């Protein structure tokens with residue numbers, strides 16, 4: 001497994017930080033655009049409404065601007081930003097009387113794949129389609145699939161949404177995710193498994209067969 | 211003996227490098243024999259890759275401009 005996945009428009013972090021400290025506006029725009037959506041998604045896992053989530057994200061950016069000159073790069077820039085967000089959103093959620101059960105894994109024991117897809121001996125009876133080599137690109141170009149994916153992410157239980165957003169959308173490694181969300185590695189893995197399995201099921205409805 | 215159904219529940223542990231050796235071995239052996247499960251593993255990898263390449267969502271220009279203004283002010287302060 002590659003530790004840090006390449007996302008869109010990735011800029012080397014040291015270069016980016018250097019440019020931010022010089023006051024490079026293009027670098028700041030790049031940073032904001034790259035992380036705004038995952039930040040909003042993560043905030044949404046902690047607080048009750050989109051409006052509050054947006055407020056928390058904006059406050060986070062202000063804190064990032066203020067903190068940049070003294071940021072010591074002990075963690076990655078990305079982790080630092082998401083940690084600021086998580087701390088603020090958590091506080092806000094608690095104040096709202098909404099606490100996210102990150103440490104409790106109960107309540108969602110859905111299988112990764114529906115049992116009806118297997119025969120009595122546990123072998124595939126309705127196996128998955130073979131996705132071709134261009135699958136990610138094909139999916140990214142498929143508007144309907146992307147809308148379903150986005151809806152499915154919004155419908156994930158909050159803790160699962162938070163983990164998959166940090167790991168797969170923002171491209172953090174598991175240690176970083178555990179530190180930002182203050183959860184154990186095992187919890188992180190279980191939440192990730194449930195989230196990824198569900199999102200795969202959604203994509204499966206749009207890819208292949210047709 | 212690892213079933214296909216069992217494999218679908220171990221995929222994340224496998225991708226995370228967290229399977230104990232004997233589990234990992236039966237996972238590998240199953241993959242070697244079962245093209246459907248190879249297809250399943252591929253779908254999971256594609257799902258992860260897709261999530262890593264979601265297009266950035268345009269930000270409301272008013273918020274973006276306000277943040278940029280603050281960024282500039284911070285520099286001149």
Ligand SMILES: [Zn+2]
Nearest residue numbers: 213214244247
């Ligand atoms: Zn199989």
